[in-house]
Amino acid sequence: MATTLKDVTKREPFTPEPKSKSFQRNLLLSIGGVFLLFAICFSVYQYKREKEYKIDILHSRLQMYNYEMVQTVGMDSIVCSHTFRNYVLHHQMEGLRVSVIDKEGRVILDSYDTNVKDLGNHLQRREIQQALREGSGYDIKRMSQSTHETYFYSATRFDDVIVRAAVPYSAELTRSLQADNTYIYYSGVLTLLLGIVLYYITHRISRHIGYLREFAVKAEEGEKLDHELERRLPDDELGDISHTIIMLYWKLRHSEEEKVRIKRQLTQNAAHELKTPAASIHGYLESIIDNPDMPEDKKKHFLERCFAQSERMNKLLLDMSALTKLDEIDDDRSEARQAYRPVDVLQIIQSALDDTALQLQEKGIVPSLQLPQHVEVLGDQSLIYSIFRNLIDNAIAYATGASLLSITCAEVEKEGRHFYEFIVSDNGQGVEAQHLTHLFERFYRVDKGRSRKLGGTGLGLAIVKNAVVAHGGQATALSTPGGGLTIRFTLARF
Known part of the structure; x- marks a missing residue:
C-alpha cells in the first residue's frame, strides 16, 4: 500500500545530527584524505625515482670510465x-x-x-x-x-x-645524489590550492544540502513552508535532485490534502444522502405508531414508502462498499490485483443487458452491439460487470428521450500496450458541457432534485471510473454527436 502523509507523521521525529558530524567535514576529510594519501605516495615515489636517476647517472659515468680504460x-x-x-x-x-x-x-x-x-x-x-x-x-x-x-x-x-x-x-x-626537492614544493602548493578548491566545493554542496535538510526539518515539524529554499538551490544536478524531492513532497502533501478533502466530502455527502431516506422512514413509522387506527390502505402505503427508502439506503451502502473495495485495490501490488483472472467481456455485457432488459423495454431503449467475436481481459468479473451495469442503469435513469443504447469495442495501442476501447453512448437529451468533467465525481448530480426522485445514489459513474482505473484503463465522458451522452473507457487486453 502506498505511503501516506499521515503514515509519515506517525514515525519518529527527525533529529538533526550534531554539528560535529557535519556532512561537509565528513566529505572534506574523506575526499581530502584520499587526495592527501595519493599526494604522499606520489611524493615518496617521485623522491625514490629522482634518487635512482641520480645514482644511475653516477653509475653510468663510472661505467664509461671503465670502458674507456679497457x-x-x-x-x-x-x-x-x-x-x-x-x-x-x-x-x-x-x-x-x-x-x-x-x-x-x-x-x-x-x-x-x-x-x-x-x-x-x-x-x-x-x-x-x-x-x-x-x-x-x-x-x-x-x-x-x-x-x-x-x-x-x-x-x-x-x-x-x-x-x-x-x-x-x-x-x-x-649533495649531488640527493633528490631535487623542488617538485615537493610544487606538490605542496598544488595540494594547498586543490584543498582550497575542495573546501569550496564541499562547502557549496553542504550548503545546498543544508537547505534541503532545513526543508525536511520544517516539513517534519509541520512548520509553514515557503518556496524561498527552492530559489536558493543550485542550477545543476544537485539542484535538480533537490527540486525533484521537494516537488514530490508538495505533490504528496497536496495529494493527501485532496484525499482528506474527498473523504470529508464523501462523509458529508453520504450523511446527507442517508439522512433523507432515514428521515422519511422515521416519519412514516412515527405516523403509523402515533395513529393506531390508521386505515389499512394508508398504512400499507406508508410501509411501501418505508421499503422503497430502505431499498435506496441499501443501494447507497452497496455502492459505497464497492467504492471502498476499489480504493483498496488502487495499488498495483494489492492482493486483489494479484487475484485477477481472464474475463470474457462479451458474456458480461450480455448478462448485464439480460438483467436490465425489462427496464430498457419500458423506456423504449434498444441496445445495439458492435463487438469483436472474442474480447478477453485480465480482471475481476464482478467489477467489470459493475462497469457495464452502472452505465446501462445510468442510461435508463437519465437518458430522457433515448431510443438507442450503443456499445462498441475496438482494439487500440497506447505507449506500446494493447487495450480494448469501449464506447457506450445513447441518443437522449445529453449533458451540458460544463458537467462532463464532473460526472465521475462521487455524489455529483447534474440535477440534484430530479436525480434523487429517480432513486440514484450519485455513485454509479464514480464506480465506473474507479473500476476502469483498477483494470489499468481510463474513462472519459463526451457529448454524443447529435445529442446524448458517450462514455469512452479502456481495459487492458489479456
Whole structure:
C-alpha cells in the first residue's frame, strides 16, 4: 500500500545530527584524505625515482670510465701493473679508486693499495655479484675495509676480469645524489590550492544540502513552508535532485490534502444522502405508531414508502462498499490485483443487458452491439460487470428521450500496450458541457432534485471510473454527436 502523509507523521521525529558530524567535514576529510594519501605516495615515489636517476647517472659515468680504460690499454694490458697505474695516473678523478678483480673475486690490481694480497676476496661484494650476473653492478655507500672510507662502487665485467671504479662519499657527492626537492614544493602548493578548491566545493554542496535538510526539518515539524529554499538551490544536478524531492513532497502533501478533502466530502455527502431516506422512514413509522387506527390502505402505503427508502439506503451502502473495495485495490501490488483472472467481456455485457432488459423495454431503449467475436481481459468479473451495469442503469435513469443504447469495442495501442476501447453512448437529451468533467465525481448530480426522485445514489459513474482505473484503463465522458451522452473507457487486453 502506498505511503501516506499521515503514515509519515506517525514515525519518529527527525533529529538533526550534531554539528560535529557535519556532512561537509565528513566529505572534506574523506575526499581530502584520499587526495592527501595519493599526494604522499606520489611524493615518496617521485623522491625514490629522482634518487635512482641520480645514482644511475653516477653509475653510468663510472661505467664509461671503465670502458674507456679497457679500450685504451687493451684487454691484454689491463692486468699489467705499470700500464694500469700509468692510465689511472693520467686519467685521475678526485678520490677515484680503481681495482681489477678476477672472476674468483681476487684483487689483481688496485690503484690505492699495491699490496693486493691483503685486500681479501671480493667475490661476495654486491657490485661483483651483479657484474658477474648482468655484466655491470653497483653498490651504494659501503665502507672500505682497507681505507675505512665510504665509497660508491661501480663494476664492469670484461671477459675474465672485472674493472671496478669507486668514488668516496664526499659532501659534494652526497649533495649531488640527493633528490631535487623542488617538485615537493610544487606538490605542496598544488595540494594547498586543490584543498582550497575542495573546501569550496564541499562547502557549496553542504550548503545546498543544508537547505534541503532545513526543508525536511520544517516539513517534519509541520512548520509553514515557503518556496524561498527552492530559489536558493543550485542550477545543476544537485539542484535538480533537490527540486525533484521537494516537488514530490508538495505533490504528496497536496495529494493527501485532496484525499482528506474527498473523504470529508464523501462523509458529508453520504450523511446527507442517508439522512433523507432515514428521515422519511422515521416519519412514516412515527405516523403509523402515533395513529393506531390508521386505515389499512394508508398504512400499507406508508410501509411501501418505508421499503422503497430502505431499498435506496441499501443501494447507497452497496455502492459505497464497492467504492471502498476499489480504493483498496488502487495499488498495483494489492492482493486483489494479484487475484485477477481472464474475463470474457462479451458474456458480461450480455448478462448485464439480460438483467436490465425489462427496464430498457419500458423506456423504449434498444441496445445495439458492435463487438469483436472474442474480447478477453485480465480482471475481476464482478467489477467489470459493475462497469457495464452502472452505465446501462445510468442510461435508463437519465437518458430522457433515448431510443438507442450503443456499445462498441475496438482494439487500440497506447505507449506500446494493447487495450480494448469501449464506447457506450445513447441518443437522449445529453449533458451540458460544463458537467462532463464532473460526472465521475462521487455524489455529483447534474440535477440534484430530479436525480434523487429517480432513486440514484450519485455513485454509479464514480464506480465506473474507479473500476476502469483498477483494470489499468481510463474513462472519459463526451457529448454524443447529435445529442446524448458517450462514455469512452479502456481495459487492458489479456
